[in-house]
Amino acid sequence: MPTYTYRCRTCGTIEQSFPITDKPSTIPCPSCRAPATTVFSSPHLGAGASTAHRLIDATKRTAETPGVVSQVPGSRRAPRPVSRDPRHAKLPRA
Secondary structure, three states: OOEEEEEEOOOEEEEEEOOHHHOOOEEEOOOOOOEEEEOOOOOOOOOOOOHHHHHHHHHHHHHHOOOOOOOOOOOOOOOOOOOOOOOHHHOOOO
């Protein structure tokens, strides 16, 4: 259900949720009961808390303020030794 923004002349901005088909053009202000009219605003399309949004936000943060490391990362693992035994050359390859 979308959230619509209304403005009361005395109290300011009000946000209310209505079905798209039942959206009124004015509502009574919850504080002073004066009529509050619709305010045109941009849609909140990216206002989610999904895993994808959290990952994108974390990636943007690391671009501006990268994490500090205490040492240079080591090599991943030692290379496999090459056998010089001629019998190993005759073994089937996978």
